[in-house]
Amino acid sequence: MIVIDAINDMLGVVKSGSRAYYMWMGLLALLAVIGVLFYFRQIDQGLIATNMRDQVSWGWYIANFTFLVGVAAAAVVLVIPYYIYDYKPIGNMVLIGEVMAISAVSMCLMFILLDMGSPERFWHLIPGLGIFNFPESILTWDVVVLNGYLALNLFIVIYALSKIYMGKSYKTGLIWPFILLSVPAAISIHTVTAFLYLGLPARPFWNAAVLAPRFIASAFCSGPAFMLIIFQILRKRTNIVISDKAIHKVAELITWAMAFNLFFLITEIFKERYSATAHIAPMNYLFYGLQGHDHLVPWIWSAIIFNSIAFLILLMPALRKNFLTMNIACVLIFIGVYIEKGIGLVFPGFTPDTLGEIYDYMPNAMELWISLAVWAIGLMIFTIGAKIAIAIQTGEIGHANPADH
Amino acid sequence: MSDDTKGNDKSTITRRKFLAGLTAGAAALSLPADADAYMLEEYFRQHFKRLDKDDLDDILKKLDEELSFKFGKKVNVKATPPMDNVVYGYALDLSRCVGCRRCVYACVEENNLSRNPQIHWIKVLEFSKQNHKWQGLEHSNRYYDPPKVPEKGRTYVPVQCQQCKKPPCVKVCPVQATWQEPDGIVVVDYNWCIGCRFCMAACPYGARNFNWGKPSVPNENINPDMHYLGNRPQYKGVVGKCTFCIQRSRVGKYTACVEACPVGARKFGNLMDPNSELRYILEHMKVFRLKEELDTNPKFFYFFSLGSPVKS
Numbered sequence: 104m105i106v107i108d109a110i111n112d113m114l115g116v117v118k119s120g121s122r123a124y125y126m127w128m129g130l131l132a133l134l135a136v137i138g139v140l141f142y143f144r145q146i147d148q149g150l151i152a153t154n155m156r157d158q159v160s161w162g163w164y165i166a167n168f169t170f171l172v173g174v175a176a177a178a179v180v181l182v183i184p185y186y187i188y189d190y191k192p193i194g195n196m197v198l199i200g201e202v203m204a205i206s207a208v209s210m211c212l213m214f215i216l217l218d219m220g221s222p223e224r225f226w227h228l229i230p231g232l233g234i235f236n237f238p239e240s241i242l243t244w245d246v247v248v249l250n251g252y253l254a255l256n257l258f259i260v261i262y263a264l265s266k267i268y269m270g271k272s273y274k275t276g277l278i279w280p281f282i283l284l285s286v287p288a289a290i291s292i293h294t295v296t297a298f299l300y301l302g303l304p305a306r307p308f309w310n311a312a313v314l315a316p317r318f319i320a321s322a323f324c325s326g327p328a329f330m331l332i333i334f335q336i337l338r339k340r341t342n343i344v345i346s347d348k349a350i351h352k353v354a355e356l357i358t359w360a361m362a363f364n365l366f367f368l369i370t371e372i373f374k375e376r377y378s379a380t381a382h383i384a385p386m387n388y389l390f391y392g393l394q395g396h397d398h399l400v401p402w403i404w405s406a407i408i409f410n411s412i413a414f415l416i417l418l419m420p421a422l423r424k425n426f427l428t429m430n431i432a433c434v435l436i437f438i439g440v441y442i443e444k445g446i447g448l449v450f451p452g453f454t455p456d457t458l459g460e461i462y463d464y465m466p467n468a469m470e471l472w473i474s475l476a477v478w479a480i481g482l483m484i485f486t487i488g489a490k491i492a493i494a495i496q497t498g499e500i501g502h503a504n505p506a507d508h
Numbered sequence: 509m510s511d512d513t514k515g516n517d518k519s520t521i522t523r524r525k526f527l528a529g530l531t532a533g534a535a536a537l538s539l540p541a542d543a544d545a546y547m548l549e550e551y552f553r554q555h556f557k558r559l560d561k562d563d564l565d566d567i568l569k570k571l572d573e574e575l576s577f578k579f580g581k582k583v584n585v586k587a588t589p590p591m592d593n594v595v596y597g598y599a600l601d602l603s604r605c606v607g608c609r610r611c612v613y614a615c616v617e618e619n620n621l622s623r624n625p626q627i628h629w630i631k632v633l634e635f636s637k638q639n640h641k642w643q644g645l646e647h648s649n650r651y652y653d654p655p656k657v658p659e660k661g662r663t664y665v666p667v668q669c670q671q672c673k674k675p676p677c678v679k680v681c682p683v684q685a686t687w688q689e690p691d692g693i694v695v696v697d698y699n700w701c702i703g704c705r706f707c708m709a710a711c712p713y714g715a716r717n718f719n720w721g722k723p724s725v726p727n728e729n730i731n732p733d734m735h736y737l738g739n740r741p742q743y744k745g746v747v748g749k750c751t752f753c754i755q756r757s758r759v760g761k762y763t764a765c766v767e768a769c770p771v772g773a774r775k776f777g778n779l780m781d782p783n784s785e786l787r788y789i790l791e792h793m794k795v796f797r798l799k800e801e802l803d804t805n806p807k808f809f810y811f812f813s814l815g816s817p818v819k820s
């Protein structure tokens with residue numbers, strides 16, 4: 104049976120590895136276990152165990168969700184055009200990008216589940232069984248596009264890998280439409296997630312059209328920055344081939360995306376500062392502090408400084424092509440956008456709240472541990488997925504491969 | 509910890525309540541036997557609007573038994589339907605409100621709101637004279653605590669669910685766990701809400717409260733006269749909100765906050781009835797609503813019967 108062979112082969116790949124691999128997976132497993140233990144506490148006590156309250160009713164979980172939607176989308180979008188314009192067959196990068204998208208979307212779904220007050224009632228959302236308030240509720244749109252995106256990427260990866268495994272040259276023509284479709288699908292998970300926020304006139308900080316393009320711009324910084332680092336690790340540790348040219352190309356695209364991100368930021372700040380209406384309160388809270396409440400201020404300014412430095416580095420071709428400075432820029436961007444999309448978007452949207460109260464939200468240790476566990480599980484999915492994908496692509500395992508038996 | 513509290517409640521219970529509890533308990537003796545079946549039923553229970561009459565009657569009966577047993581007194585959960593030709597409205601006289609918060613506590617008692625963690629469906633905001641601008645909401649204070657109210661130079665603005673005619677909270681709910689009834693009351697099905705809190709992000713009036721922890725009400729404080737969509741005990745992980753005391757208004761009573769207000773600042777009635785006090789106020793006073801620019805169309809009006817304290 105091919106399927107059994109394949110599963111055995113894949114298990115073999117997952118089981119074997121260097122010491123570093125075992126330590127890495129062990130660390131992730133440990134973090135996951137710790138987080139799960141904390142999650143039991145959250146289930147037992149309810150969300151009161153977090154620092155969220157009525158005033159700030161979404162917190163760190165939703166912030167992570169928002170950030171990861173960006174990673175999920177960008178992983179695919181920035182890699183595919185490169186191949187489209189380069190007329191290469193589906194390369195190593197595309198499949199790794201898709202595996203990353205799958206891991207990131209899985210993390211998004213986990214964060215949503217974590218944040219639900221009554222997760223055991225998830226069946227209420229299933230059309231037919233429950234009530235799916237589509238198209239009224241934009242949240243149902245998000246459920247559709249996120250799951251659709253997950254299914255699409257799973258299909259592409261499994262189809263392509265199983266063909267390669269069987270040693271058959273699969274028809275690019277057959278899968279190409281799906282790959283093309285994943286580009287608008289990636290944009291859609293982003294746009295719809297931005298719409299969750301910007302469709303709420305009760306929250307002036309979010310109720311701005313620029314939010315959606317800014318989401319996309321910042322995602323095209325953070326996602327690819329993450330990928331560039333992963334790609335370099337992968338090509339060092341495995342025998343997968345990723346050209347310098349490809350890496351430089353992606354770095355160039357990040358530069359453009361960051362330019363737009365900073366431009367949108369300036370637009371936003373100008374609009375609020377110059378009009379100086381009552382709606383400026385959340386922005387003041389974030390950037391300058393409001394009535395002495397200023398615990399977000401250092402975070403957002405570090406994010407802006409990180410992003411700006413990274414932008415300047417990437418702007419100069421010499422520094423962009425230098426791997427050391429490029430990697431510094433990537434790390435700065437990743438942290439900068441993480442702060443910006445997490446702390447800088449979700450929390451001030453709720454502060455001051457609709458009745459003017461200022462509640463200084465910051466996640467507590469439990470929320471951080473649980474979130475860390477989700478990241479750990481996501482990285483495990485990615486590591487295993489990427490390991491199998493690379494093993495199949497490099498012919499390490501395969502059904503038609505006589506060396507395998 | 510919670511067991512201790514339960515024990516204390518039992519020891520302080522009065523004789524009469526104890527006897528009432530016994531009878532209720534006897535009626536519910538069969539409960540433990542099919543407790544599993546009951547939990548399963550509860551888990552798979554459909555949305556309120558999808559329940560047919562038999563199902564609903566059955567559920568209400570079971571709820572009566574369960575809650576009577578739990579609280580040691582005869583509890584009666586109804587699902588009184590809306591009356592024809594009635595749309596409820598509310599008017600609040602800001603020139604009379606003294607900020608005493610009697611309405612807040614009357615609401616807590618009437619609606620069996622959790623005492624620990626504490627949940628208030630009515631919030632009274634205190635504004636100081638210098639900041640007499642609606643935009644300056646962030647200068648208001650919810651937690652004022654002077655020895656005596658009203659204080660000089662202060663205005664008090666109680667806020668609760670504004671029962672919007674175009675409720676943004678309803679629109680965003682992914683499972684339709686919250687909706688507007690024909691009499692204009694926006695309700696929540698506590699057995700259907702998944703606790704995503706999107707409605708809280710969408711409500712412009714801070715009117716929705718989440719049960720972050722397990723709600724708890726001491727047995728002796730339970731108001732046994734309950735409505736399925738109103739003041740029955742809520743669950744951990746679901747959203748609740750003011751329902752214009754649906755258990756009272758639908759049987760022709762005033763809401764608890766109206767009755768509790770010592771200065772008569774709160775007016776409640778049927779917007780469809782041209783002879784109601786409410787219609788009189790709307791026609792003869794200068795009324796306004798909060799955040800009109802959002803066009804949520806609240807059925808909750810504010811007015812000043814004694815001349816505006818805002819000097820222009």
Ligand code: SF4
Nearest residue numbers: 669670672675677711
């Ligand atoms: S005040 Fe808030 S909770 Fe009440 S109907 Fe309006 S939006 Fe909904």
Ligand code: SF4
Nearest residue numbers: 681701702704705707
């Ligand atoms: S918290 Fe409950 S009522 Fe509010 S939107 Fe979510 S499911 Fe609907």
